[in-house]
Structure formats: C-alpha cells, structure tokens
Amino acid sequence: MTWQGTTEHEALHSVATSLVAGLRDLESWLLHGDTEYIFHSDSAARCRSLGTYIGSALADAERDAYAPALALMRSAMEHVFIDKLVFLGQRYVQIFRYMDEETWAKWQQAREAGEAWTLDITKWSRTRKGEVRVTREGLHSKPAADGSQQTIGIHYFLLNEYSPFVGPPSIQEYFDDGLSETDERREYAERNKSMYEVYLKWSSIKESLKANGFAEEETLRRLDVHYRFLSAFVHPNTDVTKLLYGRNAWNWPMYDHYSSELILLYAIVFAVEELRNFRAMAQRQPFAEVNNWIETERLCDRAWRLSSHLWFPGQEPHAHDRYQEANRRGFREQRSGSVRRLENPAALPVEEVGYYVNPLERLVELHASKREMMTGLSYVSSWPRSDAHLR
Numbered sequence: 001m002t003w004q005g006t007t008e009h010e011a012l013h014s015v016a017t018s019l020v021a022g023l024r025d026l027e028s029w030l031l032h033g034d035t036e037y038i039f040h041s042d043s044a045a046r047c048r049s050l051g052t053y054i055g056s057a058l059a060d061a062e063r064d065a066y067a068p069a070l071a072l073m074r075s076a077m078e079h080v081f082i083d084k085l086v087f088l089g090q091r092y093v094q095i096f097r098y099m100d101e102e103t104w105a106k107w108q109q110a111r112e113a114g115e116a117w118t119l120d121i122t123k124w125s126r127t128r129k130g131e132v133r134v135t136r137e138g139l140h141s142k143p144a145a146d147g148s149q150q151t152i153g154i155h156y157f158l159l160n161e162y163s164p165f166v167g168p169p170s171i172q173e174y175f176d177d178g179l180s181e182t183d184e185r186r187e188y189a190e191r192n193k194s195m196y197e198v199y200l201k202w203s204s205i206k207e208s209l210k211a212n213g214f215a216e217e218e219t220l221r222r223l224d225v226h227y228r229f230l231s232a233f234v235h236p237n238t239d240v241t242k243l244l245y246g247r248n249a250w251n252w253p254m255y256d257h258y259s260s261e262l263i264l265l266y267a268i269v270f271a272v273e274e275l276r277n278f279r280a281m282a283q284r285q286p287f288a289e290v291n292n293w294i295e296t297e298r299l300c301d302r303a304w305r306l307s308s309h310l311w312f313p314g315q316e317p318h319a320h321d322r323y324q325e326a327n328r329r330g331f332r333e334q335r336s337g338s339v340r341r342l343e344n345p346a347a348l349p350v351e352e353v354g355y356y357v358n359p360l361e362r363l364v365e366l367h368a369s370k371r372e373m374m375t376g377l378s379y380v381s382s383w384p385r386s387d388a389h390l391r
Contacts, residue, residue: 003062005260012264015303016058019271022296023051026278031289039152040288043087043278050079050274054267061263064253066244067233073266074230080270080277081205081223082155084214087281089138089153091122091211095198096132104132123211135211150286155199155208162195169193202227219313222355226312229359230266243360246391257385258364265363268307269315272300309366310359317353320366322346323379325353330375342375364388 006013027044053076060069099107104126111118120137138151167175172185198204206223209215215223232238244259245252275296282288290296308315317325322345329343356362368388371378381388 004255005062005264008257009261009264011306012261012268015299015306016054016264016267016271018299019268019275019303020051020055020058022275022299023047023054023271026275026290029291029293031291033287033289035286037286037288039150039156040282040286042156043083043281046079046083046086047274047278050076050083050270053079054271057263058267061260064255064260066253066256066259066263067240069263070230070233070266073263073270074227074234076266076270077227077230078202078205080273081209082200083274084277085153085155085205085208085212086159087153087277088214088284089155089208089212090151091135091137091208092154093198093204093207093211094134094136096134097130099126099130099132104130107132153212158195158199162200163192164196166192215313218351222313225355225357226266226359246387248390257387258360258367258391262310262360262363265307265310265312268303269310269312272304272307273314275300310363311356317350318366319345320362320379320381321353321356322348323372323377324356326377327372327375328354330372330377334374342377345377364391 024047026047027041030040030044032040053072057069057072057076060066060072107118107124111121111124121134122137123135124132126132138153139157140151166189169186169189172189173182175185176182177185196204199208206215206220210217210220232240241249241252245254245256249256279290279293279297282290304315309318311317311321325348326343326345333341365388367381367383367385369379369381369384
C-alpha cells in the first residue's frame, strides 16, 4: 500500500529519500589521490551514520509513528552539528574552574611574554567566581614537506575518546574489573564526564559553534527552538498525541498531513547541512574529490528551496511570519494606547521578524488563510487546507 505522504508531499518525499541515499553512498563516492586520509573516510562514515538515523525516521513516518520519528530527528540534529565541528571546526573551548586571581595573573603574564603554551589561544576570560574559558585553535598535524599543516577540531578525537558507558565517578566502586584500583577508575570517569560537559552536551556544542564562527547568538536561539521541540518526543513528559494527530483524532496512529510534512522538512534540512559541511571539509587541505558532487549539489539546492518554508536557520522568513510580526506590532501599539500605525508585512527587514516557538503549530498555520480583525491584515496561504482551521 502506497503511503499517502508520497502523494501529498511528492516533491519533499522525493528529495528527502534521494538525500538519504546520498548520505549512505558518500563513502563510495570519495576519490582518493596518492594518499588516502583516514579523516576523510571517517567523516564519510559519519554521513552514512546520519543517513541511517534520518532514513529510520522516514520509515517511522511512513508507518504514521510520528513521535519516534521526531525523537530520531533530535538525535539527527545533534549528529549534524557535532559533525559540523568534526568536519570544519578549528577552535575549541577549554574551561577551568575555581582559578584564583594569583594564578590568573600569572597566566596573563605568560601570554604577554609569548610562552609556547599560550600561542594557540585566540580568546580567554575569567568570571568573578573564578571560571576561566579559553578558546584555542584546533589540533594540528605534523608539518608536511612544504610546511603546511592540517588543523583538526578536537571533536574528531572525542568521538573515539569519550565513552557514554563509563558512568559517574561515584559508582566506580561497584564495577571492579580486578585489574584497576577504584581511584583510577574514578579519575578516568571524572575525565570522561568533563569531556561531555565541556564539549558534547548541547550547550557545549553551541559554545563550540559560536567559537568557530559558525553561529551567532540569534542563530543559536533559533536552533534551540528546534532542539526543545524535538526533545519533547525523546522524553515522555508531555502528551503529544493531539499535537501530532489533531484534536479530533482518536484512532491513532493515523496519517497526518502536517506531522508527516514536518518530518520530511527536518530530514531535508539536516541532510543538506551535513552534505554541504562535508563538501566544505573536502575542499580544504588535504583535498578530497567527491564523485557525483555536481548532481548532489543541485539536489541540495533544490531541496533547500523546497524546504524554505520551515525557516530553519539559514533560510528566510515566510510571508506568514511577516504577517505575524506585523500583527504583534499592531497589538503592542493598541495596548499602549498609541495611534494605530500598520506595518507592511512585506517591507519588514528580515532581521526584525520574530522567530516562532512551535514548529508543528506554525506549519499548520501556514496552510490556513486568515484575516486578523484587530489589525485588518490578511494572509493568503499558498497551500490552503480546510482542516487547518479545525486541527
């Protein structure tokens, strides 16, 4: 039986499945020169891994199991942005806690004197509570014959060094392997915990994205919207049934136009981000050629345009977002007692259009034409659906 989404979202479904195939096939598309660099092969394997996550989410969506699909998309989102740091990261953040003023002064003197251990520091700061944050350039390979070096982000090495199975230092006494002392296992667990806290949890990933110039504060706030939304399907703390299937749905799981569309949109933006980041990495020294890239680039460009109404970071606000922003301004003026001055939604600067909170509720609204009584502004949907007002 053909999934209803292949008909209702024909173009989105087609490019999403093609992108997943591209992620899975990327390893075989790598063209190595005289020297094969393991970094390139490892990075292509990361793309294949992401393709498995996204492909599994699409399979869940085709069974109308939207909550598991969106939970997988949360994993895919973290995957994509860790991979961005693996592929392209050249800076990393170190955190030192409880540093006294005397030690901080000595560190500053050492940097002013140009001591070797300070040469790769690009920025540092200390809080009143003694927390020092140091931003360093990434780790470097040995110089080649021509003196060139490859800079590899620390997250590449953490993929092998960090273990999620160690557990906290406090429980190490219960897992005696007979070969090591409890204190040794506690030390290792403490280092492992620190790796996660400083580099791998979501807040730390955002810090690294910012340190590398990949995202500014506003972009990070928008990424948080999607991270919070997708996290709701990982943790069973909220009943999401009505959100996913509509308030009148009782015989669920059942097909839903909006939830299925949102999953396809996430599949596209995450896959495109990953493929473009991989290509950018392959174009840096040491270079790697990627077969079929012209076709893949065209696919990515087309997919990005088709998914633009999601307004994921890097995309433009939709006409509905402008309509909402103009209404908010009109509401504020009326509440303040000012003479009503209506904004032209189409003339609003991109950077002044406020972001949304719930991606699925917003997607439903995109399909509903409407007129706001208080402001007189109207929105005409490009994809009107009669059930959008009732959902």
